[in-house]
Amino acid sequence: MSLSAIEKIIYQRTGLTFDAHRTTVLKDKVARHMAVLDLDSVGDYYKYLCTDQAVFNALVDELTINESYFFREPAHLDLLCHAMVPMFAHEKKIKRFSILSAGCATGEEPCSIAMALEQTHGSSFLSTVRIMGLDIDNTALLTARSGIYGKWKLRQLSCELKSLYFKHISKKKYAIRPDILEKIEYHRTNLVKGPLPEIIGTVDVIFYRNVSIYFDESTRAKVLMHLERALNPGGFLVLGSAETLSHDTGTLCLVEINGCFVYQKKSDKSCSHEGMGPVESARHLRPGFRKREKPRVPWCTTGIHGHFSNKGNLSDIATGKKGKLRLGVHESLGKTNGKTDDLPPKGIDEKFLKNSEMTYKKALALARQKQFDAALSLLSTIVETKEDTRDDFMEKIFILRAGILMQQGDGDGAKKLCRHLIGQNIIYSPAYLLLGMIEGMENNPLKSLSRLRETTYIQPDNWLAHFLMFQAFRNLGREKEASRQATIVVRLLEKQNLVHHGLDYFPLSFSRKQILELCRQHALLTT
Structure with missing residues (x-):
């Protein structure tokens, strides 16, 4: 039996796809697992995968790359704290916020969200926020729930933030402050199978960064549908720089906030050309918030000269x-x-x-x-x-x-x-x-x-x-x-x-x- 059968079952259950490079990785991981299980044939290992969920989960855990660190792509955290939260408070009069980290790996992202919100709005503000993390990798979630991280994970933090939020417990290990750790809810979830667990409910902001790179187009669409359903009208979906969505999709439209592009779920007012919904009102809260539109400006027509007098046509x-x-x-x-x-x-x-x-x-x-x-x-x-x-x-x-x-x-x-x-x-x-x-x-x-x-x-x-x-x-x-x-x-x-x-x-x-x-x-x- 070839690896293709193993690739197929992994794809069917998780949506993970395999190019030439990842097939090489899979071959190596399967060989290691077979040695541990004392199996001689790929066929025997395949039977284990089909019947033993623990064996299947262990293989998936090794195939997902959980490389993350605190305050990764900090511009997104800045947008959350300085643009999105004020917009919700001002426009929608929301008093309690819910934020989801979809594909949270070992927990650096949801913890960073909590730390950034506390730094911006004060410790009392965290009592008004619900922060959740979802991932398919059990091993990663165990690390997230422990709150213990290696020094390399903290490389983006200033000395002040390190001393404020972490305790040095050994030569290379740091423990996050208990009240921050207790603030995060973690749930094991297969984003592909969906829908999201009922306990999640609906949320205002979803961070879905550097996850969809593992999926093919049809799987991305399926995951996106599950995330859309969990997002409140006017809420935001934040993607990483390596994501593969590039156009307005379903009820989501692309908006730009201070040089960063995020998706916003359409509502009666948001992402529309009429009225002043969350997108328009955010322009008044903070400069640089613009809707995704391609302006049709005449380039060379007679009489247009001088129309853009401030910056030149x-x-x-x-x-x-x-x-x-x-x-x-x-x-x-x-x-x-x-x-x-x-x-x-x-x-x-x-x-x-x-x-x-x-x-x-x-x-x-x-x-x-x-x-x-x-x-x-x-x-x-x-x-x-x-x-x-x-x-x-x-x-x-x-x-x-x-x-x-x-x-x-x-x-x-x-x-x-x-x-x-x-x-x-x-x-x-x-x-x-x-x-x-x-x-x-x-x-x-x-x-x-x-x-x-x-x-x-x-x-x-x-x-x-x-x-x-x-x-x-x-x-x-x-x-x-x-x-x-x-x-x-x-x-x-x-x-x-x-x-x-x-x-x-x-x-x-x-x-x-x-x-x-x-x-x-x-x-x-x-x-």
Whole structure:
């Protein structure tokens, strides 16, 4: 009997899927279990899995990666404390809050939630909050209920927080403060089978971070349905940066709060275009809270110039009508051989100017040949002649221009153009991706990671963003996080229907095959 039968039963019961890398991990785990049980054949082990729940649970426990730590992705905790809780209190007049950590592993996330709320709103506020953690892994839940953690789990905490919330009980072990531990309810739950246990009831916020990466599309949809049902109208679903949801789903719509993307459950008022529901009211509570919308702003129509007088219209910047800037950044980029940028460079057939799509393709080819001035001049002709005013096509024009500016060393100019693109369309992921690349080139790894995370919130299956995050974490010496990103890259690159990352032009030192091999080597660190 092959491993495929074991993979099938695990998938049927838990939703866990197996790519080439995870199949290798499964093979290793099965071999270890067979040795412990003194079994010679996979067939005999399979019979144990089918009939003995304890054996099955033990295998699942080893296949789920419970790598977590306190105050992971702290921006989400900040949003909970400073935006979501005030919104619920102000708009919905809620006096008691319920928060669920779905896939809580060893409990670092729910404990972090309790600590952050106490730090922000005081210890008395915790009496108004119900915090719960769910996980399928019994071993992980035992650790969570014990409240004892290794030093590495506390690596993100300041000395002040460590001394306030933890007691050093041995050389490498710390015990969390008892009143925080007692605040958390833990329940063993299979998120795939659903529905959630009745004891959970309905909740206001669900943290579901770095869990769905184990599931295929149909299983993700099933889990999401169970979570939706448990979420109160107007409540929030918070995803990790490696999640695979990228569009409005069912009764959930994507909103942005201060640079982070979360989902909100629709109600009569929230996530709608009429009235002032929780999303709108949150704008008044805290700046930067925006609904997921793709604004349809004319890019190059006559008479639009000056409409965005405070920050400048992208079309004006592109054509040099605001202070004679060339796409807002580089005064000489549009010039070739002393000619003005209104004219194409010599030797380029004028037929390319008659069709903007063909002109774009020619400009892209020139960029790949490192004929940057010629490429920039061609792109300018598209904007000047206003041959194609489709928003999505013009976004391609401007992001290509920004990529060329980056290659010419004009990082500030490229960033300025990317910010204008985001101003026109807040969910345009290539602009965030390019900003992350530029920050990386300028040796700003933390800023780069921030932009790349924003990219994966909008387009979670963007393999290039995950690969750049892998590189950034390696440069920072954060090997565990680098390894997780490497695992995601392997999973994405092994797909047959690979999703495009959004940049038609980007120079990369490695081929896809080399990237895959490099990430496979580092992905093994997670086993």
